[in-house]
Amino acid sequence: MDPSGRRTLACLGLLVLSLVVLGxxxxxxxxxxxxxxxDRWNLPLGYLALVLAACAVPLALPTRAARRALGASLLGLxxxxxxxxxxxxxxxxxxxxxxxxxxxxxxxxxxxxxALAAPIRFFVYGVVVLAATVASFLAGAARYATSNCDDPxxxxxxxxxxxxxxxxxxxxLVLGAAVIIALEVRRWRSQRAASASAEATR
Numbered sequence: 001m002d003p004s005g006r007r008t009l010a011c012l013g014l015l016v017l018s019l020v021v022l023g024x025x026x027x028x029x030x031x032x033x034x035x036x037x038x039d040r041w042n043l044p045l046g047y048l049a050l051v052l053a054a055c056a057v058p059l060a061l062p063t064r065a066a067r068r069a070l071g072a073s074l075l076g077l078x079x080x081x082x083x084x085x086x087x088x089x090x091x092x093x094x095x096x097x098x099x100x101x102x103x104x105x106x107x108x109x110x111x112x113x114x115a116l117a118a119p120i121r122f123f124v125y126g127v128v129v130l131a132a133t134v135a136s137f138l139a140g141a142a143r144y145a146t147s148n149c150d151d152p153x154x155x156x157x158x159x160x161x162x163x164x165x166x167x168x169x170x171x172x173l174v175l176g177a178a179v180i181i182a183l184e185v186r187r188w189r190s191q192r193a194a195s196a197s198a199e200a201t202r
Contacts (some may be wrong), residue, residue: 008066011056015073018052021045022094029092030084046094060116061123071117078109101162104137104169125183129176133169140168 022028025045032040060066084091085102095101108130115126144161 004063004065007059007063008069011060011066011070012073014052014056014059015070015077018049018056019077021049021052025049027092027094029090030088031090032092057112057116061120067116067120067123071113071115074109074113074116078106078113081109082106104133104166107133107169107173122180125176125180129173129180132172132176136172137165137169139165141165143168 019028022045025042025048026040027046027049029040056070060070081093081102085093085106093102094105111126111130111133115123115130141161141164144164149161
């Protein structure tokens with residue numbers, strides 16, 4: 001097997017191993033009815049799974065085949081998570097209190113998968129959009145908590161902070177997508193103009 005093939009297998013192996021460790025650590029459940037998925041978590045195993053999955057990304061970057069294989073695997077994983085989350089009441093995958101956390105995780109996995117499967121510049125796009133999305137979620141949740149949860153006259157649940165965080169994250173995601181589309185259109189026009197200029201000089 002060539003080095004590219006070995007690198008691809010190593011990346012996929014790390015991803016599979018991280019999922020196995022997540023399962024052993026109680027982060028993947030199909031029968032949770034407690035309302036708090038963190039009851040069974042083994043945090044050291046969770047951190048280990050995170051490290052394993054994170055190591056797969058830089059390992060895949062040098063070769064296109066490894067990037068595409070890992071990206072496609074992450075997209076497939078996102079589909080499986082989404083389907084199980086919507087169809088199995090007791091399903092939990094690394095989220096504690098409400099399904100908004102699961103939806104955000106699916107978005108993150110999709111962004112990383114698309115960034116890896118696409119050309120390398122899309123990986124940069126994905127990292128920036130992912131960081132902006134997560135930061136917006138945290139900022140939105142913090143704003144709600146600061147404005148409402150500390151008010152003794154406010155009778156609503158502070159868990160709604162996550163919903164505002166999701167709203168902010170959604171806005172950041174849409175804006176990020178719009179910026180990427182604009183950059184790609186500009187790049188396409190520049191390439192087209194350069195190609196036309198080259199044809200004219202022949």
